[in-house]
Amino acid sequence: MSAPNKSYDPVEVEALKPEEIERMRDEALAAFAAAGDLDALAQAKTAHTGGTSPLSLANREIGALPPQAKAAAGKLVGMARGAVNKALAARQAELEDERDARVLVEEAVDVTLPHDRVPAGARHPLTTLSERIEDVFVAMGYEVAEGPEAEAEWFTFDALNIGPDHPARTEHDTFFVQGREGTEGAANSGVVLRTHTSPVQIRSLLHREPPVYVICPGRVYRTDELDATHSPVFRQVELLAVDEGLTMADLKGTLDHMVKALFGEGIETRLRPNFFPFTEPSAEMDMVCYVCRGASVGNPDRPCRTCSSEGWIELGGCGMVNPKVLTACGVDPEKYSGFAFGFGIERMLMFRHNVEDMRDMVEGDVRFTRPFGMEI
CATH class of the missing domain: 1.20.58 (Methane Monooxygenase Hydroxylase; Chain G, domain 1)
Incomplete structure (x- = not known):
């Protein structure tokens, strides 16, 4: 080894x-x-x-x-x-x-930026305007009344002295809710999407003893195409006053107070004869143009786009409640009289804020809603 x-x-x-x-x-x-x-x-x-x-x-x-x-x-x-x-x-x-x-x-963070990066929201101007109108009449002693949007034909037409042959009761003007029979029996279901808020007035008269002072805001439906000035769904506000001794003078004074509260002092109103089945006598209510105050009439040097240089703006229909409507609701027309009027809230918004296209109100674009803020 x-x-x-x-x-x-x-x-x-x-x-x-x-x-x-x-x-x-x-x-x-x-x-x-x-x-x-x-x-x-x-x-x-x-x-x-x-x-x-x-x-x-x-x-x-x-x-x-x-x-x-x-x-x-x-x-x-x-x-x-x-x-x-x-x-x-x-x-x-x-x-x-x-x-x-x-x-x-x-990944630097700017600590000087606002901590809340979510932009402030805004209520829809139609909502705030409707509440503003309600406040005007509640301050006068009126009550806000509401009712169903799918309504019986009797409340929508018959009780308002709108006969069975009236053009408004056809499918060309009114949405009928389909009945159980199927499509062919849809027009006979007896239920429609209300074409105005007047059925709420009828319900108010049926459930209250006179005197009755109510304001009826809400959505209504008509078979219109959506364009710059029309919509199949829009908002109305109607007023009904039934008491002893009411006259057209009371109606005129109420309308004058409303336009002054919404458009400012110095706004005059006028009534033009018209016809509605549920009021007699009936009238169209106009107010003096809040922009030119009538100065554009016959004055080519000062044209007004708001009133088309006519000096007046049409707001809606009004009149004394037809005695047949009072009778249908069980109210004695010999003892009581009343007045009513109604107008579109979209139309009022277009007047107050120079909105030119109604489609802007329903498309949900926040760029339209936000400038109005929380209040009008």
Whole structure:
């Protein structure tokens, strides 16, 4: 048996030569320095400090050396690996600082901005105008009354002295709710989408003892096409007053107060004869143009788009309640009289705020609603 090779020189092992270890160390340091971000540094770390890296493989060679050679080789490899780990830690700290600085710039938060970034909303102008009108009449002692939008024909037509042959009772003007019979029996269901809020007046007379003073706002339905001045669904407000001794003078005074409250002082009204089945006598109510105050009439130098230089704007229909309507509701027309009027809220909004297209009111565009804010 031969004796141990005590003269074995570890320098003869290629991986443990000092110059080879220095080369491995320098390659690792260069790779760390060249890493531009943490991902690249992680790849360099695996390549130069992992289990299959050159220095790790060289470290494995030390175990095969004789005892007297292991100390020097271990010290040489350990110093190289220590330098590599130190350089890796320094480069990682440097790249992390760069990343944090970049994030602070790219994801900076301006603390001076308002904390609430949700824009303020706005109520729909039709809602606020309707409530404004209600407030005017509630202050005069009127009560706000409501009723169903799908209404019986009797409340919508018969009780209002609108005969069975009246054009308004055809499918060309009224939406009929389909009956159980099917499509063919739809017109005979006896239920329609109310064409005005007058049925609420009828219900008010049936459920209240005179005197009755009510205002009836709400949605109504007619078979109109949606365009700049018409809509199949729109809002009306109607008024009914039934008491002893009421006359057209009371009606005129009520209308004058309403337009002054909504359009300002100095607005005059006038009544033009007309016909409605549910009022007798009946009239169309006009108010003087709130823009030109009549100054544009016959004056080509001062034209007015609001009233088309006519000086007056039509608001709606009115009149004294037809005695036949009072009788249908069980009210004695010999003892009581009444007056009523109604107008479209959309039309009133168009007058007050120069809205030219009714479609703007129903399309839901916040750019139309927001300028009105919370109040009109």
